[in-house]
Amino acid sequence: MGERRVRLEALLALTEDLGRAGTTGSVHDALVSFVLGRGFRRAAVASTTRDGAEATVGDRDGDVRRASWHGPAVAGLLSADRLRGPAVVRRVDPGSDPLLAALVPDGRGAVVVPLVAGDGRPGVLVAEPARRRVRDADLAAVQRAAHHAAWALARVRSLADAEWLATRDGLTGLVNRRVFDEALGWSVAAARRRGDPLSLVLLDLDHFKAVNDGQGHLRGDEVLRAVGRALERACRSADVAARYGGDEFSVLLPGCPREAALTIAE
Numbered sequence: 001m002g003e004r005r006v007r008l009e010a011l012l013a014l015t016e017d018l019g020r021a022g023t024t025g026s027v028h029d030a031l032v033s034f035v036l037g038r039g040f041r042r043a044a045v046a047s048t049t050r051d052g053a054e055a056t057v058g059d060r061d062g063d064v065r066r067a068s069w070h071g072p073a074v075a076g077l078l079s080a081d082r083l084r085g086p087a088v089v090r091r092v093d094p095g096s097d098p099l100l101a102a103l104v105p106d107g108r109g110a111v112v113v114p115l116v117a118g119d120g121r122p123g124v125l126v127a128e129p130a131r132r133r134v135r136d137a138d139l140a141a142v143q144r145a146a147h148h149a150a151w152a153l154a155r156v157r158s159l160a161d162a163e164w165l166a167t168r169d170g171l172t173g174l175v176n177r178r179v180f181d182e183a184l185g186w187s188v189a190a191a192r193r194r195g196d197p198l199s200l201v202l203l204d205l206d207h208f209k210a211v212n213d214g215q216g217h218l219r220g221d222e223v224l225r226a227v228g229r230a231l232e233r234a235c236r237s238a239d240v241a242a243r244y245g246g247d248e249f250s251v252l253l254p255g256c257p258r259e260a261a262l263t264i265a266e
Contacts, residue, residue, distance in 0.1 A: 018152035028056035041130040047123030115150035122153040172228030180242035199261030208247040
């Protein structure tokens with residue numbers, strides 16, 4: 001009865017931590033800490049991002065590290081059909097399971113628990129046991145913890161998506177006109193106050209209407225997304241690139257004099 005009470009109190013503390021969590025990393029940390037407290041030697045939580053996956057890995061020695069991967073193949077691994085329920089992976093193949101191999105680097109078996117929230121799978125928990133046999137009570141506790149963490153991740157992601165959509169152009173991912181106009185206002189004020197140069201580049205796409213009319217709007221959307229990616233690659237961290245409307249884009253270049261801005265624009 002005493003051990004059961006300890007498990008319930010630990011689970012209650014986890015749900016409170018998850019309720020306060022405001023970021024993906026804080027959800028990861030709470031779940032990793034809980035799993036390590038259930039007698040596992042290493043625990044890792046990975047969740048999908050817009051372009052890949054991010055993870056937190058911890059062990060009983062107190063070492064914690066963050067990792068991230070990019071590409072649709074990695075993100076797809078987290079929602080693979082074989083992860084429909086808890087499973088024990090005895091051998092990890094780095095070729096077919098790059099994410100699991102990264103989370104369990106020594107190749108030992110691991111308990112893999114998908115994080116499922118409704119119809120979504122925001123992540124996966126990988127727990128490496130300290131003993132050859134995992135106790136049923138510990139496995140059940142980890143499954144319950146994973147369930148609570150999945151919903152916490154879904155909540156954090158929904159809030160992040162709402163914030164992202166409020167500030168970004170949904171097609172290109174660049175900041176939207178409202179955010180750009182705000183950045184322009186305080187950038188002009190800061191440049192005047194400090195006497196620094198400030199440049200603004202306005203551009204639109206030649207013959208874009210012909211692309212839409214001749215090849216369809218889906219092709220036109222591809223062109224706009226490609227331009228957005230090109231602008232992001234060309235910009236410094238201090239620059240602000242935006243889709244200003246239709247096929248019009250704008251780029252704010254703090255600290256950039258006129259001559260340099262002309263070269264960048266070309």
